[in-house]
Amino acid sequence: MKGIESVHSRAQSPSQLPASSSKFHHPYFTPAEVDYLSEKQRGKLSITQEDKVRQSACGFLDALGTRIGFPRKTVATAQNLYHRFHLFFPRKDFNYVDVALASLYVSTKMHDTLKKPRELLAVSYAVRFPELVAKSKNPGGEIDIDTMDQQMVEHDRQRLLSVERLVLETICFNFTSRMPFPYVIKMGRELHAQRKHIKLAWRLAIDCHRTLLPIQYPPHTIALGCIYVASLLLSFEQPPETLASPLRPSKEIAQQLGTNGKWESDFQSQVEDLEDIAHTILDLLIQASQNPSANTSPSTPSSPSPHLSSRDRHSSYPNVQQNPTPYKADQLIRLKIVMRQSDHQPRARQPLGNADPSALYSGEDVNLLGRNEGTVRFLFGPPGVVGHGV
Numbered sequence: 001m002k003g004i005e006s007v008h009s010r011a012q013s014p015s016q017l018p019a020s021s022s023k024f025h026h027p028y029f030t031p032a033e034v035d036y037l038s039e040k041q042r043g044k045l046s047i048t049q050e051d052k053v054r055q056s057a058c059g060f061l062d063a064l065g066t067r068i069g070f071p072r073k074t075v076a077t078a079q080n081l082y083h084r085f086h087l088f089f090p091r092k093d094f095n096y097v098d099v100a101l102a103s104l105y106v107s108t109k110m111h112d113t114l115k116k117p118r119e120l121l122a123v124s125y126a127v128r129f130p131e132l133v134a135k136s137k138n139p140g141g142e143i144d145i146d147t148m149d150q151q152m153v154e155h156d157r158q159r160l161l162s163v164e165r166l167v168l169e170t171i172c173f174n175f176t177s178r179m180p181f182p183y184v185i186k187m188g189r190e191l192h193a194q195r196k197h198i199k200l201a202w203r204l205a206i207d208c209h210r211t212l213l214p215i216q217y218p219p220h221t222i223a224l225g226c227i228y229v230a231s232l233l234l235s236f237e238q239p240p241e242t243l244a245s246p247l248r249p250s251k252e253i254a255q256q257l258g259t260n261g262k263w264e265s266d267f268q269s270q271v272e273d274l275e276d277i278a279h280t281i282l283d284l285l286i287q288a289s290q291n292p293s294a295n296t297s298p299s300t301p302s303s304p305s306p307h308l309s310s311r312d313r314h315s316s317y318p319n320v321q322q323n324p325t326p327y328k329a330d331q332l333i334r335l336k337i338v339m340r341q342s343d344h345q346p347r348a349r350q351p352l353g354n355a356d357p358s359a360l361y362s363g364e365d366v367n368l369l370g371r372n373e374g375t376v377r378f379l380f381g382p383p384g385v386v387g388h389g390v
Contacts, residue, residue: 022377025172027218029087030349031276034212037087045091057082057096058210061104063127064120070104070113072206073179078107079209080177081167087215088170094163097124102163110175117157118145172378180205180214183223187267191256192248193227201230204281211280221269225277228257232278233327236335258342272347275339282336289329 029037042050058079065075081103082096101120108114122145126133132143145153184205188198204226208214214222235241235251243249256263260271 023169023172025174025378029215031216031346032349034087034216038212041086041088041090043090043092050091053091053096054083055210057100060097060100060124060127064100064104064123067123067127068115068120070108071111072181073177074104074107074111074113076179076181076206076209076214077110077177078104080214081106081171083212084170084215085167089166097128098159098163099167101160102167105160105164106167106171107177110177117160118153121145121153121156121160169376169378174378178219180208180219180223180226183220184226187220187223188227191227191253192246193231193253194243194247194250197227197230197234197250197253200233201226204229207284208277208281211284213277213280217273217277220267221273222277224257224267224269225274226281228254228274229278229281231257232335232339236338237331260344270347272344275343276346278339279336282332285327286329286332286336289327289332 038050045053061075061078061082064070065072065078078100082100085099085103086094101124105115105117105120122143125145125148126143129143181202184201185198188201193201201223205223208222208226213225217225231250231254235249235254238250241249241251257274258271264270
């Protein structure tokens, strides 16, 4: 990995290590930064393969969250942490199961829904190895981790804790987490949207965490983008709605959010950003409708990742029953074509910092898990922002 050499470089002797270095927290990244960092960490994987691994990890986290009973904010934050992790660390060096578990463990700390590593591992074994569940004498199908190979369990626990440290470094130990879900309800009411409109926007807000949108846009913009997509889905090629005041038809809300207006200052968002969010979510829905088994809607993954451990390679994950997507691929494609005809030019966005945010993370960091070398300061903001009210 090129760039500024990490303070953790093995090639350096202790006397050559710098006394200290700084790593800055980037709350959001521009689309250009995300493309650059993703390509940097993708390695030999194609974009399609990378997306399959990403969807597998998100499906795995959804399955764990459902089985344990975590609130949606815990699962969504874990998915965000997973996406962020692989902006800094190469995919080839990490099993996605390890990163997903470590991300979920950090998320439980952020939202005060803490579970011990062994508890998370026990549930993950139940998801990954259904044959163990079939043999379990527990009426709930839970696996007694004490009956498993303790050396393997301890190795997995240590691996989880080691990757957790790297996950914490990618957020610079900043435990602040804001979700789009409360904004969906508040903004939906402010726009006088129907109940079914707000409910659909909420589900889209869940799905958008399977994409890189939440690390590119703040939660209130994500929420408004989901309301915009919901209004498009409810009004495109649909009969006109007749509603009692003050409720507004979905088509009217879609027309308002699809053009410049006073709402941009009221909601602190831009129409160009909403269009980008809309196209990304529609692409996800198209993928789900074309290939229902591709883990693009919350389900237990079938694991297409080439980076699994030997005991994962031959396991098949049980599918969680999901309602079929109500939208057909050709309808969604027609909607995208109509949108493209009136889309605005993408908004120019300047990065918050001037340096490559992954420059101080070296590919050798994977070999240094659990070790401490040098002194690193973690700052809660990007370069040029820290010290100005941050």
